[in-house]
Amino acid sequence: MDWVAVDWGTSNLRAWGIAAEGDVLWEKTSPKGMGKLSRNEYPDALLEVLVGAAHEQSRQLDVVICGMAGAKQGWLEAPYLEAPTDLRGLLDGAVRPSVPGSHVAATILPGVCQRAGDDNVMRGEETQLLGLASLHPGFAGLVCMPGTHSKWAHLAGTRIEHFSTAMTGEMFEVLRLHSVLRHSLSGELNGPGRKDGFAAGAADGLERPEHLLGMLFRIRAGSLLSDRQPDWCAGYLSGLLIGTEIASNRHLIGDTPVPLIGSPVLCDLYQKVLGMIGIKGEPQDATQTVLAGLRAARSFAA
Amino acid sequence: MDWVAVDWGTSNLRAWGIAAEGDVLWEKTSPKGMGKLSRNEYPDALLEVLVGAAHEQSRQLDVVICGMAGAKQGWLEAPYLEAPTDLRGLLDGAVRPSVPGSHVAATILPGVCQRAGDDNVMRGEETQLLGLASLHPGFAGLVCMPGTHSKWAHLAGTRIEHFSTAMTGEMFEVLRLHSVLRHSLSGELNGPGRKDGFAAGAADGLERPEHLLGMLFRIRAGSLLSDRQPDWCAGYLSGLLIGTEIASNRHLIGDTPVPLIGSPVLCDLYQKVLGMIGIKGEPQDATQTVLAGLRAARSFAA
Numbered sequence: 001m002d003w004v005a006v007d008w009g010t011s012n013l014r015a016w017g018i019a020a021e022g023d024v025l026w027e028k029t030s031p032k033g034m035g036k037l038s039r040n041e042y043p044d045a046l047l048e049v050l051v052g053a054a055h056e057q058s059r060q061l062d063v064v065i066c067g068m069a070g071a072k073q074g075w076l077e078a079p080y081l082e083a084p085t086d087l088r089g090l091l092d093g094a095v096r097p098s099v100p101g102s103h104v105a106a107t108i109l110p111g112v113c114q115r116a117g118d119d120n121v122m123r124g125e126e127t128q129l130l131g132l133a134s135l136h137p138g139f140a141g142l143v144c145m146p147g148t149h150s151k152w153a154h155l156a157g158t159r160i161e162h163f164s165t166a167m168t169g170e171m172f173e174v175l176r177l178h179s180v181l182r183h184s185l186s187g188e189l190n191g192p193g194r195k196d197g198f199a200a201g202a203a204d205g206l207e208r209p210e211h212l213l214g215m216l217f218r219i220r221a222g223s224l225l226s227d228r229q230p231d232w233c234a235g236y237l238s239g240l241l242i243g244t245e246i247a248s249n250r251h252l253i254g255d256t257p258v259p260l261i262g263s264p265v266l267c268d269l270y271q272k273v274l275g276m277i278g279i280k281g282e283p284q285d286a287t288q289t290v291l292a293g294l295r296a297a298r299s300f301a302a
Numbered sequence: 303m304d305w306v307a308v309d310w311g312t313s314n315l316r317a318w319g320i321a322a323e324g325d326v327l328w329e330k331t332s333p334k335g336m337g338k339l340s341r342n343e344y345p346d347a348l349l350e351v352l353v354g355a356a357h358e359q360s361r362q363l364d365v366v367i368c369g370m371a372g373a374k375q376g377w378l379e380a381p382y383l384e385a386p387t388d389l390r391g392l393l394d395g396a397v398r399p400s401v402p403g404s405h406v407a408a409t410i411l412p413g414v415c416q417r418a419g420d421d422n423v424m425r426g427e428e429t430q431l432l433g434l435a436s437l438h439p440g441f442a443g444l445v446c447m448p449g450t451h452s453k454w455a456h457l458a459g460t461r462i463e464h465f466s467t468a469m470t471g472e473m474f475e476v477l478r479l480h481s482v483l484r485h486s487l488s489g490e491l492n493g494p495g496r497k498d499g500f501a502a503g504a505a506d507g508l509e510r511p512e513h514l515l516g517m518l519f520r521i522r523a524g525s526l527l528s529d530r531q532p533d534w535c536a537g538y539l540s541g542l543l544i545g546t547e548i549a550s551n552r553h554l555i556g557d558t559p560v561p562l563i564g565s566p567v568l569c570d571l572y573q574k575v576l577g578m579i580g581i582k583g584e585p586q587d588a589t590q591t592v593l594a595g596l597r598a599a600r601s602f603a604a
Contacts, residue, residue: 121526179473
């Protein structure tokens with residue numbers, strides 16, 4: 001084993017042992033995400049994941065980390081690079097927290113921010129974007145990264161030109177759990193009506209993205225008046241939010257295919273909705289993408 | 303005292319004793335809204351409010367009720383009238399639950415629904431709309447009723463032609479309490495920055511109503527990057543949501559003044575944002591409006 005790649009998110013962390021030739025030797029997942037750790041618990045959380053890793057204990061072990069471990073409330077703050085920026089500079093912007101009593105040399109990559117009246121932040125996605133650039137040399141265009149906070153980024157080679165964030169996934173969850181819509185969304189959400197609801201919601205969102213606040217209440221009214229079941233309502237809400245998000249980015253998309261980086265389930269939904277406006281969505285393997293990004297970041301040392 | 307007018311909402315109920323000449327003799331408020339009552343607790347909740355009311359106990363006492371007491375989960379369901387409809391028909395659509403051991407003759411007015419692929423519901427607002435029609439005979443145009451679930455209704459005399467609902471107030475609350483924005487909105491929300499934040503958010507919402515999902519996250523980024531304080535962020539969120547709501551109804555508003563029925567604080571905010579697009583908002587006294595509506599409903603017996 002030559003080094004260890006780590007994606008340290010809010011809810012968990014994933015680590016891969018990488019051979020000198022670049023092969024992945026092992027993969028481990030731990031539930032110790034940023035959300036569950038105080039600052040001084042990070043070194044042990046990392047060492048736990050490394051226990052048993054084949055490695056000469058006398059030699060330094062490089063661990064390259066992306067994600068929330070570098071947030072202000074994480075292990076050690078890695079100040080943002082500011083977009084537009086070349087992602088080959090990630091390692092230059094990294095910070096190096098100490099891991100006492102070990103040979104581990106930990107490196108936390110920075111996130112990317114955007115200012116000038118268009119405030120935005122990402123942590124972790126920048127490494128996936130560098131991975132995409134590395135796996136598809138010469139790619140230039142818009143990339144969509146569906147999730148709790150979906151990112152849309154303009155990439156040109158290894159440069160990130162501009163990005164935005166849509167609170168789509170989180171909106172689904174807070175409305176499902178905490179709004180009046182919870183009455184329409186309690187029960188079996190994955191029944192046969194979900195697909196039809198999704199298609200109807202996506203069509204409405206694509207057609208009238210400025211009407212989100214009004215369309216949402218129609219879910220409640222639909223279950224009161226038209227016997228809409230929870231599965232249909234959940235599909236409608238999901239489709240409406242994704243349709244609204246895609247329509248609001250329609251002017252940036254152009255006609256070229258849009259790479260999608262995220263969970264397979266989400267990427268499939270975004271691909272469907274992009275297809276409704278004649279755009280090809282191209283789901284990427286998120287794990288391969290972040291690994292490629294960590295590899296690439298490591299290779300661009302100043 | 304000739305009769306009693308009651309506005310029975312989700313969180314409380316308000317009652318007014320009315321003289322034969324129409325004067326309000328007394329007003330009482332009780333916290334026993336629909337949300338806190340099971341079906342069989344309504345009669346006692348009403349009688350508690352009527353205790354001590356000057357009234358010959360031997361004579362029938364008419365009590366006319368609007369609002370959530372007529373919901374499916376309320377006292378006794380008063381089936382919706384279906385828009386478009388003439389609100390002079392409210393009393394014809396009323397239901398009459400019994401109040402055992404008393405001379406009270408209770409009448410619950412129906413709400414209004416809308417179907418035909420444009421599902422929507424209201425309960426309580428229809429009575430305010432009839433009140434507006436009664437206080438402003440001949441009024442025809444759009445009426446805005448800001449609140450947890452804001453209503454926008456096209457009124458022509460006593461006819462309601464069409465309406466919609468925006469989840470604006472509820473969205474503010476669920477995002478403030480349950481989303482990642484809570485980190486930017488904890489602390490003093492009514493400080494001096496609130497006004498500037500409101501103006502900035504309203505301008506963004508008016509300009510780009512289709513971008514709500516993206517603009518929301520900029521609140522979080524703004525507090526991370528630009529030292530935006532909780533009062534500014536709360537103002538921005540409020541302005542963004544109201545601006546988005548108003549922009550999404552812009553095509554229906556025309557150039558005529560828009561009556562606003564709601565709390566004075568909310569009506570003032572909506573009036574400000576309407577003013578930013580050159581539209582005059584005209585706040586109404588919500589209590590006088592609902593009282594006028596209950597009076598008018600009672601007068602249009604078939």
